[in-house]
Amino acid sequence: MRPLVLERVVKHYGDKTAVSGIGLEVAEGEIYGLLGANGAGKTTTMRMVLGLIFPDEGDIRYFGKPYGPEQLRMLGYLPEERGMYPKVKVSDQIVYLGQLRGLSRKDADANLKRWLERFEIPEHYDKKVEELSKGNQQKIQFIASVIHRPKIVILDEAFSGLDPVNVELLKATVKELRDSGTSILFSTHRMEHVEELCRNITIMHRSRPVLQGSIKEIKSRFPMERVVLAADKPISGLDSIPGVVKLAVHENDGYELKVKSPDVAQRILRHALEQGPVRRFELMEPTLNEIFIRTVGESHE
Amino acid sequence: MNSMWTVMSFTMRNKLRSKSFIVTTIILGVLLCVGANVPYLLDKFASGGGPTKVGYAVSAQGEVQGEVGDIIKGLEMEFGKAEEQAVQLVPVEASGSPDEQAAALKQAISDKKIRGYLVFNPNEAAGFPDVTYYSKKMLDMDTAQALQNGLRTVKTEQAVKEANLSQEQLSKLFDPVKLESVQINESANGKTEEEQGTAIGLTYAILILLFMSVMITGQLIATEITAEKSSRVMEIIVTSVSPLKQLFGKVIGTFLVGLLQLVVLVGAALANLLQPHNRDSLESMGIRLDSIEPQMVIFAVLFYLIGFFLYAMLFAAVGSIVSRTEDLGQAVMPITILTLAGFYIAIFGLTQPDSALIKVCSFIPFFSPFIMFLRIGLANPAWWEIALSVAILAASVLLIGWLSAKIYRAGVLMYGKRPSVKDLIKAMKAFNV
Numbered sequence: 001m002r003p004l005v006l007e008r009v010v011k012h013y014g015d016k017t018a019v020s021g022i023g024l025e026v027a028e029g030e031i032y033g034l035l036g037a038n039g040a041g042k043t044t045t046m047r048m049v050l051g052l053i054f055p056d057e058g059d060i061r062y063f064g065k066p067y068g069p070e071q072l073r074m075l076g077y078l079p080e081e082r083g084m085y086p087k088v089k090v091s092d093q094i095v096y097l098g099q100l101r102g103l104s105r106k107d108a109d110a111n112l113k114r115w116l117e118r119f120e121i122p123e124h125y126d127k128k129v130e131e132l133s134k135g136n137q138q139k140i141q142f143i144a145s146v147i148h149r150p151k152i153v154i155l156d157e158a159f160s161g162l163d164p165v166n167v168e169l170l171k172a173t174v175k176e177l178r179d180s181g182t183s184i185l186f187s188t189h190r191m192e193h194v195e196e197l198c199r200n201i202t203i204m205h206r207s208r209p210v211l212q213g214s215i216k217e218i219k220s221r222f223p224m225e226r227v228v229l230a231a232d233k234p235i236s237g238l239d240s241i242p243g244v245v246k247l248a249v250h251e252n253d254g255y256e257l258k259v260k261s262p263d264v265a266q267r268i269l270r271h272a273l274e275q276g277p278v279r280r281f282e283l284m285e286p287t288l289n290e291i292f293i294r295t296v297g298e299s300h301e
Numbered sequence: 302m303n304s305m306w307t308v309m310s311f312t313m314r315n316k317l318r319s320k321s322f323i324v325t326t327i328i329l330g331v332l333l334c335v336g337a338n339v340p341y342l343l344d345k346f347a348s349g350g351g352p353t354k355v356g357y358a359v360s361a362q363g364e365v366q367g368e369v370g371d372i373i374k375g376l377e378m379e380f381g382k383a384e385e386q387a388v389q390l391v392p393v394e395a396s397g398s399p400d401e402q403a404a405a406l407k408q409a410i411s412d413k414k415i416r417g418y419l420v421f422n423p424n425e426a427a428g429f430p431d432v433t434y435y436s437k438k439m440l441d442m443d444t445a446q447a448l449q450n451g452l453r454t455v456k457t458e459q460a461v462k463e464a465n466l467s468q469e470q471l472s473k474l475f476d477p478v479k480l481e482s483v484q485i486n487e488s489a490n491g492k493t494e495e496e497q498g499t500a501i502g503l504t505y506a507i508l509i510l511l512f513m514s515v516m517i518t519g520q521l522i523a524t525e526i527t528a529e530k531s532s533r534v535m536e537i538i539v540t541s542v543s544p545l546k547q548l549f550g551k552v553i554g555t556f557l558v559g560l561l562q563l564v565v566l567v568g569a570a571l572a573n574l575l576q577p578h579n580r581d582s583l584e585s586m587g588i589r590l591d592s593i594e595p596q597m598v599i600f601a602v603l604f605y606l607i608g609f610f611l612y613a614m615l616f617a618a619v620g621s622i623v624s625r626t627e628d629l630g631q632a633v634m635p636i637t638i639l640t641l642a643g644f645y646i647a648i649f650g651l652t653q654p655d656s657a658l659i660k661v662c663s664f665i666p667f668f669s670p671f672i673m674f675l676r677i678g679l680a681n682p683a684w685w686e687i688a689l690s691v692a693i694l695a696a697s698v699l700l701i702g703w704l705s706a707k708i709y710r711a712g713v714l715m716y717g718k719r720p721s722v723k724d725l726i727k728a729m730k731a732f733n734v
Binding site: 052 | 315537
């Protein structure tokens, strides 16, 4: 039984279509990436999963069951716009939010202490949220969304506004959650995070899903067109090889080439070897970033 | 139910702990304690001040000529009769032309010997001089009143003396007319004047309490909801607990806090009013706390409860559609005006509890908590009128509650500019509420 299944979900706001026919499945212990430009319908999709708004058509099922009060208890939500009660103590509000989701006061308190230890900020237990730094507020917010050990967690831009150290810390935590069997619906604009964390993704564009599947499979659909080359000595005449579309010269004798088809790469390698030893040669698959820009950007035109 | 309880206790805990709440309660409490003692203090000051000294011109030999001299003697006798002398007449040496006399008298005022002075101008036609009271103080009504009464008595006595009336005839003439007014009540024996005074005082006090607590707690609820919305905690809250439970938890929580505050404040006021020294000064104003009917208190509580929930629901709905606390004041304006209108109609009704306007308004939901209570206190409406009014109110609380819950459900997720009614209906449709 899949923890979270969406089938042909449609939502209209008046005469505007916000989400049209999205369908996806999140397995246990999986992070599912939901990508899309601003206004593509990600937030609406998440809100429908959260039961804040009801789909006009289609079906959302949680472990095979439709939405209901008991589903609320197993959902965790980290909204894009962060918000806590600024004037209320961390312990008070986290315990409150935990209680609202069915935890007992004692359990919520114990969980909070454990999480604060995990993030190495136990001293913030008695502080007001407005006294904390932004990074720490973010951590508290994250704790609020997972305090009740939800089975399904929805993370909207979980890592925005954090410094690299904290991003790594939070990322490690998200991975732990995943490994303990939590299903995570994950939305972000940072493609490198998606590549690192997600198995399957959906790219939404103008309310409809335009690209869906596992990252590996999606990447294989796009031809390998990027060649990275590095040699001890400068290599001349790279741009005159037929099939090379673009040539960029990096510092330290590195080259990045865009080619028309993968077999052009072999010609580049031969060309380079004729001029001397090659330190690095790689025919690279497209990054998710490129795929995203191509998918969303092209249909813009 | 459980999560409603959680919302409620969280709301209460935060309110009770907040500095602004504690400070407001203390300040209001102190003000009430002072206010409760004001009648007593006024009494004290009024009697402690002694009689007002009023001067009149005398010649260098210290005598006043003819007619005026008789009047002064009469006045002195009249003022001397009173337990607490209101006015004391002081002769001021002044001679010469009227202007010179006036200058001397004014000098006496500057020297603080007197507070004001009298000038007598002969009036042949009336047979009694025209008297002018000069004083630097504006609106020195008490003194003027005392002087007028004194002069009237002197004049009457002169006239009576001329008519040669016997002592018996005199006492007949001067015996005051007795008029006592008793309010007729269908059931009981009616309210005496004292009870009426108490009823008006009590009704007035409870009207103010009702108005204040509705406004203050209503604003609190609206502010809190808007604050939750603008700090975006709302998004987490609405995904954890159903909006209806959240709304009612919040309203009931704030209500209990407001009630607690009210009990503290009323307790402080009563504790002061029941002090022996205050009881006397209240009684002198015709208010007797022990003549309060328990029925009045029950109705006060009933209308307070219903009125509170009616307005609280409205405030909550408005709070939920505003995104920023800065916009809130403007948005709650219509409700504020509604409350104010109800309050002022009720104040008007204190003197005319039987007018048609009051009768009609006692059935209009937003006014009836104030006005039906006023009628019960002062005008003895029929029982079916009370029942009908309460029934209409209860029905509108349910209706407004239901509507507010819907607005709340759609409103809490709407950000950006304040939505119009059209936007709101659209959003309600979109959110399937």
